[in-house]
Amino acid sequence: MLRVVLVDDHRMFRTGVRAELGDAVDIVGEAEDVETAVAAITATRPDVVLLDVHLPGGGGRAVLDLLATRLPEVKFLALSVSDAAEDVIGVIRAGARGYVTKTITGPELIGALTRVADGDAVFSPRLAGFVLDAFANSPDTPSVDEDLDRLTQREREVLRLIARGYTYREVAAELFISVKTVETHVSAVLRKLQLSNRHELSRWAAARRLV
Amino acid sequence: MSAQSDLEQPGPRRVYRSAEGRLLGGVARGLAEHLRTEVVWIRLAFVLLTLAGGIGIVLYGAFWIVLPQRVAADAPPRTSRGFNEHQVTQVVAFAALVLGAILVLQRLEIGRIGYPLAISLALAAAGAAMLWRQLDDAQRTRWLQVTGERRAGIIVRMALGAALVLGGSAFFLASRSNFADAGESILAILVVTAGLAVISSPFWLRLVAELTAERRERIRSQERAEFAAQVHDSVLQTLAMIQRHVDDPREVGRLVRAQERALRGWLYRPPATAGASFKTALEELAGEVEDEHSVEIDVVVVGDCPLTEATAAQLRAAREAMVNAAKYGAPAGSTISVYAEIDDGAVNLFIRDRGPGFDPDSVPADRLGIRESIIGRMRRNGGHAQVRSTPGQGSEVFLEMPREPAGKGT
Numbered sequence: 176m177l178r179v180v181l182v183d184d185h186r187m188f189r190t191g192v193r194a195e196l197g198d199a200v201d202i203v204g205e206a207e208d209v210e211t212a213v214a215a216i217t218a219t220r221p222d223v224v225l226l227d228v229h230l231p232g233g234g235g236r237a238v239l240d241l242l243a244t245r246l247p248e249v250k251f252l253a254l255s256v257s258d259a260a261e262d263v264i265g266v267i268r269a270g271a272r273g274y275v276t277k278t279i280t281g282p283e284l285i286g287a288l289t290r291v292a293d294g295d296a297v298f299s300p301r302l303a304g305f306v307l308d309a310f311a312n313s314p315d316t317p318s319v320d321e322d323l324d325r326l327t328q329r330e331r332e333v334l335r336l337i338a339r340g341y342t343y344r345e346v347a348a349e350l351f352i353s354v355k356t357v358e359t360h361v362s363a364v365l366r367k368l369q370l371s372n373r374h375e376l377s378r379w380a381a382a383r384r385l386v
Numbered sequence: 387m388s389a390q391s392d393l394e395q396p397g398p399r400r401v402y403r404s405a406e407g408r409l410l411g412g413v414a415r416g417l418a419e420h421l422r423t424e425v426v427w428i429r430l431a432f433v434l435l436t437l438a439g440g441i442g443i444v445l446y447g448a449f450w451i452v453l454p455q456r457v458a459a460d461a462p463p464r465t466s467r468g469f470n471e472h473q474v475t476q477v478v479a480f481a482a483l484v485l486g487a488i489l490v491l492q493r494l495e496i497g498r499i500g501y502p503l504a505i506s507l508a509l510a511a512a513g514a515a516m517l518w519r520q521l522d523d524a525q526r527t528r529w530l531q532v533t534g535e536r537r538a539g540i541i542v543r544m545a546l547g548a549a550l551v552l553g554g555s556a557f558f559l560a561s562r563s564n565f566a567d568a569g570e571s572i573l574a575i576l577v578v579t580a581g582l583a584v585i586s587s588p589f590w591l592r593l594v595a596e597l598t599a600e601r602r603e604r605i606r607s608q609e610r611a612e613f614a615a616q617v618h619d620s621v622l623q624t625l626a627m628i629q630r631h632v633d634d635p636r637e638v639g640r641l642v643r644a645q646e647r648a649l650r651g652w653l654y655r656p657p658a659t660a661g662a663s664f665k666t667a668l669e670e671l672a673g674e675v676e677d678e679h680s681v682e683i684d685v686v687v688v689g690d691c692p693l694t695e696a697t698a699a700q701l702r703a704a705r706e707a708m709v710n711a712a713k714y715g716a717p718a719g720s721t722i723s724v725y726a727e728i729d730d731g732a733v734n735l736f737i738r739d740r741g742p743g744f745d746p747d748s749v750p751a752d753r754l755g756i757r758e759s760i761i762g763r764m765r766r767n768g769g770h771a772q773v774r775s776t777p778g779q780g781s782e783v784f785l786e787m788p789r790e791p792a793g794k795g796t
């Protein structure tokens with residue numbers, strides 16, 4: 176069974192998630208700030224960490240900065256009420272493999288956790304929108320690394336459908352490809368999002384921070 | 387302004403000194419307003435009382451000290467530079483007052499007073515008047531708020547007033563004795579004054595500190611009051627309504643979503659940007675539909691553009707599509723997805739629901755919603771609409787509106 180650590184500073188919320196997940200996963204630990212999160216994750220080595228973006232002591236980002244490279248086998252799924260683009264892009268670039276909002280339903284959350292544990296990426300419609308915005312096609316901008324700095328036409332199509340509210344399965348049906356191929360495309364986008372040094376990306380995030 | 391609200395409240399009317407149109411302290415004008423007569427009668431009465439043994443001046447002085455000053459909220463700010471006609475009149479009035487006082491005193495003092503005393507009295511009175519004017523109610527409240535040049539101006543004027551008072555006293559002392567002693571007398575006055583200043587300085591410093599602290603506390607409590615009002619009007623009201631609707635999950639969900647949106651808007655939205663942006667308009671629209679139909683609408687927007695006639699029409703079509711989705715296509719717990727992508731060429735809008743779906747070809751001709759409000763409206767404004775639906779898999783409305791070439795729209 177999937178071993179999960181819950182990290183959120185609101186105990187009420189952790190209790191709620193625990194109840195929603197039920198017996199579908201094995202919750203091996205809980206934490207409420209950066210320090211306890213690092214301790215719990217290091218001690219239990221879970222498959223997936225459900226990580227709140229906003230945490231006392233530096234935020235979910237600090238946890239990722241401390242652990243993402245040290246424990247490569249632990250996958251992180253970011254979770255937030257925040258719609259702020261820089262928070263979301265920030266945790267993804269720090270190493271989270273996906274982002275979901277706190278309004279997600281129980282079954283959807285279980286699906287997302289499983290997908291992340293399998294090494295795939297989880298894109299909510301909102302995250303897909305942010306990525307499309309960040310990688311907006313501007314033909315005259317010089318690119319440092321063509322492979323990393325641009326999305327392919329196919330990746331763009333996949334993201335667009337996710338932004339429209341399609342599930343991976345529906346995206347696959349729409350584009351006449353397999354679900355596995357959809358997952359490959361999404362993972363490729365995640366890699367670009369994490370590794371690209373495209374200066375628009377930082378400039379884009381900086382501009383959003385002002386809002 | 388408590389003085390203003392006092393006026394509006396029923397109860398005994400209070401007398402104030404007037405801040406506008408005054409010649410001296412505004413006493414006469416204030417009394418005239420209170421007694422509802424012409425100001426000239428009051429002034430005349432003061433003059434007559436003064437001539438009748440000087441009681442008028444004493445009365446006027448007493449009123450000046452006792453009555454609070456009222457400043458109208460919409461009074462034009464006093465200009466600091468240059469004299470206008472009214473100020474010239476004021477100066478003349480002051481001079482007349484001082485002169486009158488001297489003459490009265492001369493008469494009282496059985497002819498033995500002499501000019502030295504008159505001059506020193508005049509100097510001291512002018513200095514005192516200057517100081518008092520600076521310490522008028524209105525000025526005093528402003529004292530802590532003004533900075534820089536104006537503050538320097540006030541300090542200079544107060545110093546000048548103090549110097550005049552001291553000078554007047556010194557002149558009086560000098561005239562009493564011979565001029566050789568005058569220097570010593572002045573020195574003595576200065577020493578005593580300095581001593582008084584040193585003795586009372588802790589008091590003054592504490593007064594200034596207390597005023598500053600009080601002002602800071604007032605600002606803080608105002609902010610707290612505003613915050614409390616906001617929380618009360620929004621969060622507490624919503625919580626109260628939720629308690630009344632605990633048995634109705636749809637209503638509770640609607641209340642929570644509306645409140646969350648309002649709170650987010652209050653906390654994070656920059657105050658001035660709302661208005662003509664397509665993105666903002668779409669988000670507001672989705673919020674309205676959420677509230678009216680108790681559904682959840684997830685809006686994702688990529689890019690943005692100003693609202694034009696065509697895109698506004700597109701938004702109206704989108705609203706119709708959202709309402710349709712909310713009515714027919716949103717089983718409890720499901721979400722309506724709205725996605726807008728704006729690029730240089732067009733605005734593309736997708737509204738997707740997860741309802742039962744329907745066969746678009748079998749929509750009866752009288753269903754105006756889709757045929758007229760969505761497809762027809764888009765076509766009339768130069769765009770096009772497409773409805774896709776598969777029974778059992780929900781429906782999706784696609785609205786495409788080409789953007790006007792850059793430069794033409796602006």
